[in-house]
Amino acid sequence: MSYNRDKLTKYSLLAKSPVLFSALPKTRSMTKRHFRSLIKRYDKVIVKPSGGSGGVGVISVSSKGRKRFKIHHGTKKKTISGLSPAYSYIRRKTKGASYIAQRKIALARVNGRPFDARVMVQRKKGSGWVLTGKLAKIAGAGYIITNIARSKGEVVPLSAAIRKSDIHGASVSRIQSRMDRIALRTAEQLRKYYRIRTLGLDAGIDRNGKVWIIEANFSPSKSLFLKLRDKSMYKRIVGFHKKRS
Incomplete structure (x- = not known):
């Protein structure tokens, strides 16, 4: 069987390992439902191309309370009120490409x-x-x-x-x-x-x-x-x- 080499497929295959599962940030396809679930649970989410590399198209989203979201793309930052407007803004940035949403780890x-x-x-x-x-x-x-x-x-x-x-x-x-x-x-x-x-x-x-x-x-x-x-x-x-x- 041939497996796709995109990020979501690799995540799914790695998650089959009990040893590695706890080292994997929760990752889902970038849909409104998945985005809502992840941002609600973790407050911070990374959105990135499923098949991309080199840091191209990576977007950070942070919940600021009262349904406000800070979106960080490149060196630009923008705060948007409402989950639906925030999701729509991100989707305009992704231009219809296949993206994933992932729990953002607070890196050292x-x-x-x-x-x-x-x-x-x-x-x-x-x-x-x-x-x-x-x-x-x-x-x-x-x-x-x-x-x-x-x-x-x-x-x-x-x-x-x-x-x-x-x-x-x-x-x-x-x-x-x-x-x-x-x-x-x-x-x-x-x-x-x-x-x-x-x-x-x-x-x-x-x-x-x-x-x-x-x-x-x-x-x-x-x-x-x-x-x-x-x-x-x-x-x-x-x-x-x-x-x-």
């Missing part, structure tokens, strides 16, 4: 800017998955997305971002160990449904140190790792890619 921040992690997992033919690199992507000032090119953010070693962040109650080693386990388990789970040998996992960390699965990429950019001062992870990823067959 470095100097007030949210960050997430990119974890690379690769495998050679006939062998198991290997974690080959990880880094942190810090959003540019005023942006909700961590995509470096789009938000003019920065790339730093993951351990450095965690140490400088507002995370409390969890050590750097504990968070990274948990992230490693989730990344490897994600690759193993998706391998059941797709013919893949490379996975770039975008993982979030909230302020309590909990690791969340944001997105699983099958064709992740390796060039992010070139932005690190230490090029050893980049060399390992590229070398592994060349020898994987």
